[in-house]
Amino acid sequence: MISLRKLSLQRGSKILFDNIDLTIHAGQKIGVTGANGSGKSTLFALFRGEIHSDKGDLDMPSRLEIAHVAQETPALDVSAIDFVLDGDRELREVEAALRQAEDAHNGELIAELHARFDNIEGYSAKSRAARMLHGLGFSPEQFDKPVAVFSGGWRMRLNLAQALMCRSDLLLLDEPTNHLDLDAVLWLEQWLKSYPGTLLLISHDRDFLDNTVNAIAHVEHQQITLYTGNYADFERQRAARLALQQSAFEKQQREVAHLHSYIDRFRASATKARQAQSRIKALERMEMIAAAHVDSPFYFSFRAAESTPNPVIRLEEVSAGYADNPILKGINFSLEAGARIGLLGANGAGKSTLIKTLAGELPVVAGKRIEGKDLRIGYFAQHQLEQLRPEESPLQHLQRLDSSARESELRNFLGGFNFRGEAALGPVAPFSGGEKSRLALALLIWQRPNLLLLDEPTNHLDLEMRHALTLALQDYEGALVVVSHDRHLLRATTDRFLLTANGVVSPFDGDLDDYRRWRAEQSSAEPASNGGDKSQEVDRKARKRVEAEERNRLAVLRKPIEAKIKKLEKEIESYTAEKTRLDSLLADADIYLDEKKELLKTSLMQQAKVTEQLHQAEEAWLEQHAALEEILLPETQ
Known part of the structure; x- marks a missing residue:
């Protein structure tokens, strides 16, 4: 067990943590979230012993084996x-x-x-x-x-x-998916599910968090709040908490207004289409997540294109790649106006090659690439960050694109990407990877493209910026082709997939869950690698039979545990709702009046009881999950 008790930490003049209490149990898998600069990476440095707290205690077991990813090689x-x-x-x-x-x-x-x-x-x-x-x-x-x-x-x-x-006993991962493609992310996800130690994971990939962690530690306002469940559960709980906070604020404002009214009266008496589908999905989720993102600093939308050709672009019998090494062959592809396509495929299978070919950055080896009239491409790839001018400001970059636009209009637009005040006027040179990605996206969006080609657009972007980009892409009316390891972005913004595999581009008939299964089947069909030596192939039917028997055996073991987990989750939800009600009741000043003494006493007793019940249910939930992971461990190794 790792404990932070009354811990405070300051970096320079900035207070990151103030009087924090946090307990991490052995075997817990915790996602660490929070705005950039809130102290997530500093927390990891604290656990590694690279820095020390200003006040309070950090208790860790002796001889704890800690693993983390080095940033330099x-x-x-x-x-x-x-x-x-x-x-x-x-x-x-x-x-x-x-x-x-x-x-x-x-x-x-x-x-x-x-x-x-x-x-x-x-x-x-x-x-x-x-x-x-x-x-x-x-x-x-x-x-x-x-x-x-x-x-x-x-x-x-x-x-x-x-x-x-x-x-290791404790694994610290800070944005591990940033340099991975979707296939590697899926593999890492499975590996982490079977990891027996304690995991602390900083990630801006909500699907990755949903599938790997059982708790969220959210860093905000110099505090760390621990939420039970995955990222989707955290969003719901935080939304409810913010809604309660807003409700309490509004009630307080009504009370203040009532007091002011009373004082004023006293003084007076004394003196005197497709996008529609995406929007439907967004609306379905809006109630659940909107409150959790009310404090996002990002807001922007794509400006309408001046014209839209149809088809936008065509590839006829195209071979793509390099003259001596074409990676894709025989591509026949017509991209219609308003198409929303996600590209799938293993690393090196040709996803980026196809996007570069569509963008015209890579000339076709054979065949024809035909552009629609008035085609205007917005192409985003990581190498474009290197093309930013280090000595110029975000505002100057935008003015280069549109010298006739008013400065106030450009600054308002940059504000939607959180480039405000000095951030819009200072040089780009000291910007982080996330800030450079935001600027590159801002420059692309300003140009009103009718075809968007995005190659891993979410690398280095935090959760709030990813959320804003997803909503903006749902509103975008042009054609879209995207490669991304962020499955939430793919699900929310695309309506069909193309697969690059074995040198061919073909439609993929299925969703991302189907793709995960397809990749698993492909991997099981490949000979296992043992330091480069190929193992003997086994009889496939016999292996399938053994695997099916093992799945059935595990299902029998899992069923009662999963039933207990479901029951405990309902109890946790019920206890949380009751605790929220009691907290709200006890936050009301009226309950402390003399005539409500009995209600106050009863409410305090109920609050203590339900808090203990909630704690016990959460502990039991963790124990059942640990038991479930122990069963699943051989299956995922």
Whole structure:
């Protein structure tokens, strides 16, 4: 168990945490959310011992093995797979001790170390590392390549694999999906579900949080509030809390107005189409999530395009990629006005190649690319962030695009992307990745495109900006093609998918859940990789039968636990509602009048009782989830 007691922490003149109490139980999986700059990464630094609190206590078990993802990777000559194996520190220690014992011809120690090596699964370590690399998108040919040959994004994947290789008690992940594609995100999601230790996860990907955590620690107003459940549960609970807060505020305002009225009277007496479908989805969710996003600093919409060709663009018998290496062949594709398409496919299958070809950034190897009349493309990709002028301000970037626009109009527009005051006038050079992404999107939106091509637009964007972008895309009337690992964005803004696989672009008949199943089937059909060696193929029908029997066995074990979890969730919901009612009642000044003494006494007793009941139900919920994960662990390994 990890406890923060009355903890306060200040960085420079900014107070990040003020008198915080927080308890994290072993095995909990907690998503850490909050606005940029609220202190999420600082909290991780505190757990790693890199900084210390100004007041209060942080209690952590001794000999706690903590794993985190390094932000930098030097250009090392060590191979990718050895770099990942370095994450298992005990493994490397035993290997080094074995070499010394063998050099000293110490037979007894050698036997002890071999036993220890076996206990820590040292003989299968290389196989585990290979599976991690494969899951994160590395091909077997890349396993033995030196770290130095990989680009920055791929080195971040290596850092992630190294952190996962560590047999840790506490795993700290800060935006682990930023450099991953959808397939790697799906793999990581499954890996984290089976992780037996305590997980703290900072992420702006709501689907990823929904599928990996069982609690949310929200950092806000120098406090950390722990919510039970996943991100969707957190949004509902926070929305209810904000609504209650607003209700209490309005009641207080009525009381203030009543007092003012009374004083004034006293003085007076003394002296005298498709988009419609997307909108329907948004409306269905509006009640649930609107209150949770009332304090978002972002608001913007796409300006209507001056004209819209139809079809927008056509590809006829196109081969795309490079002259000596076409990645996609025989593409016949007509993009109609108003089309909303998501691209799916494994890493390297050609998603970005197709988008670049549509954008005209990559000339076709063969065939024809035909643009509609007055086509105006808005293309967003990560490399475009490098094209921003470091010495110029956001306002100057926008003025370059439209010198005739009034400065006040441009500044109002930039304000929707949270570039206000000095942020709109200062140079871009010190901007974070998220701020640069916001600016690149702002520049793209100002140009009124009738075709939007988005390649991972949510990288570095926080949850509030992703929410604002999703709503803006739902309103967008032009054609849209998007590649994203953010499944919420894909679900909310697209109405069909194309799959790039085996050098071909084809319609994908299904949703994202179907795609997850399809990828799982593809992976099970591939020979397992064990450090580059191919295992023998087993009889597929026999394997399917064994898998079905195992699923049935697990279903029998899961059913009573899942029933208990469902019952406990209803109890938690009931206790939470009752506690909210009592909190509201006790916040009313009238209850403290003499004539309501009995009601006050009863309410205080009820509040204490329901608080204890809620705590017990939450503890039981966590225990049942731990039991369920123990059953599911072999299934997901």
